[in-house]
Amino acid sequence: MIEVLGRASSINVRKVLWTCAELNLQVRQVPWGEGDLSLRSPEFLVMNPGALVPVLRDGAFVLRESNAICRYLAARQQRTDLLPAEPAARAKVEQWMDWQATELNNAWRYPFMSLVRHSAAHSDETALQAGIDSWTKHMKILDDALAGTGAFITGATFTVADVVLGLSVHRWFATPFDHPRLPAVAAYYERLSTRPGYRAHGRNGLP
Numbered sequence: 001m002i003e004v005l006g007r008a009s010s011i012n013v014r015k016v017l018w019t020c021a022e023l024n025l026q027v028r029q030v031p032w033g034e035g036d037l038s039l040r041s042p043e044f045l046v047m048n049p050g051a052l053v054p055v056l057r058d059g060a061f062v063l064r065e066s067n068a069i070c071r072y073l074a075a076r077q078q079r080t081d082l083l084p085a086e087p088a089a090r091a092k093v094e095q096w097m098d099w100q101a102t103e104l105n106n107a108w109r110y111p112f113m114s115l116v117r118h119s120a121a122h123s124d125e126t127a128l129q130a131g132i133d134s135w136t137k138h139m140k141i142l143d144d145a146l147a148g149t150g151a152f153i154t155g156a157t158f159t160v161a162d163v164v165l166g167l168s169v170h171r172w173f174a175t176p177f178d179h180p181r182l183p184a185v186a187a188y189y190e191r192l193s194t195r196p197g198y199r200a201h202g203r204n205g206l207p
């Protein structure tokens with residue numbers, strides 16, 4: 001059976017668990033990063049020298065990086081609705097996934113660490129405001145794109161890009177500050193919330 005390695009509270013592990021739910025794929029989740037399952041243990045470092053979860057184990061095949069894992073699972077199950085085979089359509093899905101992993105993720109880090117984790121190292125008010133401004137700027141890009149499609153990020157149908165963006169949108173709403181009105185993002189949040197996998201792993205009470 002496929003194994004998803006990583007504690008279920010991790011935002012990046014949750015992407016993978018939601019993807020598995022969309023695929024109706026039975027997996028064994030092993031909570032690496034908790035208790036004795038140290039990410040610094042030699043057994044784990046062989047699988048990911050960066051000591052981060054998730055890692056996927058599919059027989060002898062081992063894969064790290066959550067977005068790559070989501071794409072692999074969709075392709076493995078031949079779900080071209082979730083990851084199109086046609087190059088241009090697929091590239092748009094990948095474009096949004098790359099943007100989520102790089103641009104958007106970098107934008108929320110400071111505000112999240114400050115306002116949710118209450119990290120002492122993230123208590124500078126000026127840096128916090130700069131972080132909120134940057135995060136807002138990125139979320140407006142998302143809002144404009146979603147206003148254009150009126151549904152999911154690449155168009156009328158749900159893809160793995162919506163999985164990774166769905167976790168980011170949940171984090172936006174789960175971080176306490178005065179959110180600007182982004183109507184298309186708010187509607188998207190409710191649209192995603194009709195999916196059982198999102199309720200189980202995305203909008204599930206964790207930030």
Ligand SMILES: N[C@@H](CCC(=O)N[C@@H](CS)C(=O)NCC(=O)O)C(=O)O
Nearest residue numbers: 010011012033052053054065066067
């Ligand atoms: N780019 C990686 C980032 C993975 C990552 O940052 N994982 C976090 C949890 S969300 C982690 O393992 N942190 C170390 C720890 O929890 O000890 C991915 O998308 O898989």
